[in-house]
Amino acid sequence: MASTPGELPDMRMLALFGCGAVLLRGAGCTVNDLLDRDIDNKVRILGASSLLLVFSYPLMKRFTFWPQAFLGLTFNWGALLGWAAMKENLDPAIILPLYTAGICWTLVYDTIYAHQDKEDDLKVGVKSTALRFGDSTKHWISGFGAACIGSLALSGYSADLAWPYYPFLAAASVQLAWQISTVHLSDRLDCNRKFESNKWFGALISFY
Template identity: 40%
Template sequence: MQGNSPVPDEQIADAVQGNWVDTRAPAFARPYLRLSRIDRPIGTWLLLIPCWWGLTLAILDGGDPRWGDLWIAVGCAIGAVLMRGAGCTWNDITDRDIDGSVERTRLRPIPSGQVSVTGALAWMAAQMLLALGILLTFLPAAIALGFLSLVPVAIYPFAKRFTWWPQIFLGLAFNWGALLAWAAHAGGLSWGAGFLYLAGIAWTLFYDTIYAHQDAEDDALVGVKSTALLFGKDTPRWLSWFLVGTVSLMGVAVLEAVLPDASPLVLVLAIGGPWAMGWHMAWQLRGLDLEDNRKLLQLFRANRDTGLIPLIFFGAALLA
C-alpha cells in the first residue's frame, strides 16, 4: 500500500520530539502510523478523556460500580487510539490538497506522496473494523451511539470550508465518547450526560482555538476558516468565555449525577473537578502568546493534564 516517497523521511512539524514512530517503528509502517497521529498522542488523550469523564460520572449517578466498568475504561482507551487514527486518516484524505499548501502539514504522508489515497482508505477501514469489534462488546445503547458518532466524524474535515466555527464540529466528534461511555455503563443517557457533552464541546473550542492559531496565516492564504481567524486578537476574551462555559456545564453535570443522595464529602470532591480544571485553563490563558507557535503547541498539549484533573476528583468521589 506504500508508494515511493519523493521526500526524505522527515519528522512532521508538530510531532513529539524523539517519538517511537520516528525512532523505532519499521520504515514501512511509519507513514501509516503517522496517518493515525501515533507520533502525536495528545489527540488520543483528548478523545479518550471525555470517555472516562462519562464513565466515572455515570457510576456516581447510579451508585453502582461494576467489574465490567474496567473493561469499558480499557475498551474506550483502545477504541480512542483506533478511532482517532481512523478519523485522522479520513481528515488527511479530505485535506490532502490543503495540507500540501500549509507549512506545518506539508510533510504528512498523503501530500508528501508516502501513502496513496487507496492505501489510506484501506488503513482507515482496518482501524474502523477493529474499533467495531470493541464497540460490539458494549450495551446496545452504546453500540447505537457508536454508529451515530460516524456522522460528526465524517462531517468535521469539511466544516472549515463552510463555517468559521469548525471547532464546534470537532467538539461534537471528540466528546461523543462522554455519551457512549455513560451509556455503556448505564444502558442509556441522562441530563448529566448531556451537560457533560456540552462541557466537552466548550473545552474543545478552548484548546483547538489555541491550536488553530499556529496555522492562521496559512489558513487565510489557502481560504479555509477557523475560530482563530474569526477571533483574531480578541481570542483571549473568547477563550475566557469557553473556560466559563466548560466549568459551568461540567458543574451542572456533576450536580445532576450526584444529587440528591450524595454525602457532603462526595459532593465537595466531585464539584472540585470542574473547579480545578478551570484553574488549569486560567493558567493557560496567562501564558498565551498568539505570535509564538512553540508556546501555542505547548499550551495545546497541556490540555491532556487539564482533562485528567477532573478525573482525579471524580475518582476520589467514587472512593469516598
Template identity: 40%
Template sequence: MNSLLLTSTRCSRFNKHLLVRIPSSKEYWNKKTRIPTLTRYRHETGHHSASLQQNLDPPAPPNVIVVATSKPWVDRLPARIQPYLYLTRIDKPIGTVLLYLPCTWSITMASYALHTPWTTPLTYLSLFGTGALIMRGAGCTINDLWDRKLDKAVERTKERPLARGDITPTQAFAFLGLQLSAGLGVLVQLNWYSILLGASSLSVVSIYPFMKRITYWPQAVLGLAFNWGALLGWSAVAGTVNWSVCLPLYAGGICWTLVYDTLYAHQDKSDDVTAGIRSTALLFGAQTRPILSALSASSLSLITYAGYLNGQGAPFYLGTALAGAQLARVLWSTDLEQRASCWRAFVGCGWAGFWVWMGALSDYALLAAGQM
C-alpha cells in the first residue's frame, strides 16, 4: 500500500449537517467533530481496492451520517490501461478545454471574417476538439517523462503513474508514440500551411517541462504552446494566418494562460521550493493578485483589439465583458494559501475563455442567419 488519501472537499448538499466528503471514500462527522477512521488506501497498481475498503470502514457510529461517493470512472476500467489514462489526465478535462478554447476563438473569428458556411466551423471545431484531447494527453506524457523524479517530491503529483512506478519510462515513450501518431492523423486533415504550422508547435511543447528548472517563467512558455490554436485555427479555415488579427489574439491568450497557470502553481508552491521547481507563483509571491489583475486586463484588451480588427459585432464584446467579470470574480474570491481554492480558480478561468468563444460564436450565428 502506498498512501492514505487525505484530500477532502466541502459537500454543499449536506452543509446543514456540517459534513465533509472525501472523494471515493467515507468519513464520519458528528456536528463539527470528525470521528477518526481509516480511509481508502491506493494499491501500488494505482487503482482502489473495493474489498480492502469494506474491511477498513468500521460500522457507522450511532446518530452519525455517512457520506460515501463512487470511485473515479477510470478505476472501473481494466487495470492494465488505468495508468495510461491517468497519464493523459483524461479524468481532468479542464486541461483539454484550456487547450481547445483558443482554437475555437480563431476558427469562429476566421469563419466570421470570411463569411463561410456553417459547415466550415463545425468541421474544424470537431477536428480541433479531437486534436486537443489527443495532444493535451501527449503533452502530459512529455511533462511526466521530464518530471518523474520531481513529481515524487510534490504532494499533489507523487501519485502520477510514472512517479509511482505504475508504468516505466519505456512504456511511456511507446505510448507517446501512439499519441503523436494519432495527433498527426488529425493534423494531416488540414492544409499544408496548417500542417507545417501545427508541427512546429511540438518544439515549444517539448521544452516546457525543462523551463521550470531554469526560469521563473515556465507559465509563459506554456502560454506559447497552449495558445498555438489561435494561429492554427485561422490557418485551417483560411489557408494562411491573418497576423494582424491573430497576433493580438495569441498574445491575449498567453496573458490568460499566465493568469490561470499561476493560480494552478500556487497549489504546489511550498513543495516547489523544496524540489527546486520555479514558477510565476513563487516569483510574484505576495504581489500575485495585482499582477494577475493586470495580466487579466491585458488579456481582455488584446482579445478585444483582435475583435475590433476583425470587425466583430456587439455580441463579441459582450462575451469579452463576461470574460472580464469572470476573471475579476476568480481573483477576488481565491485564497492563494488554500490548494482547493486555487484549483477552483484554475477551473474558473476556463469559463472566461468560454465566454470569449460564445461572443464570437453569437456574432457568427447572427451573420450566418442573415445569409440564409
C-alpha cells in the first residue's frame, strides 16, 4: 500500500519485512511456550516498541478474556512499521484504518482457532474470546469481519489505490464471510481448517 501506485513493491523491503514477520511470530510463540511450561532511528524505535507487545501478550490470557485483541495489536504492528519505513511518516488516515483492519481480522481468525482449545482452557483457567463470546461467537466475529473489510476499504481509498484493489477486496470479503458462516465451532478439525484458510484471505488482499 505504501508503494507507488501502479508499481511493484520494493522487493528488498518486502523481503526484510517478511523475515521480520517470521521472527516476530517466533518470538511471541517462544515466550508463550515458556510461560505455559510453568532503517532510520525513528523506524527502529517504532520497531523496538513492538517488543513490549510481543513479550507481554502471553500474559494476557491469564488476566483478560480478550487476549486475541492484544494479539491483534502485536501481530499487526508491521502496518505502522512498514509505512514508516517506506514513507518516513505515519499518515493516520491510511495506517490507522489499516492497523484496525488487521486487529479485527486477528480477532476473527484467532477466535476461531481458540474454539479448538476452549475445553482445555476452561480446565486450566486460561481465558479467550472463544470463552467470552460462547454461543454468540458468530455474531461477534461477523461484526469484526465487517469492520475489517470496511477499514481496508477506507485505508485503500485514503491511499488512492486504483480500482482493481476493490474487486480483490470484495473477493476477500466473500472468503471471510464463507469461513465465518460455515465454521463448526464445536468441531476442532473444522475450526483448524477455517483458521488455516485465512492464508487465502491474506493472499487476496496482498495480491493487488
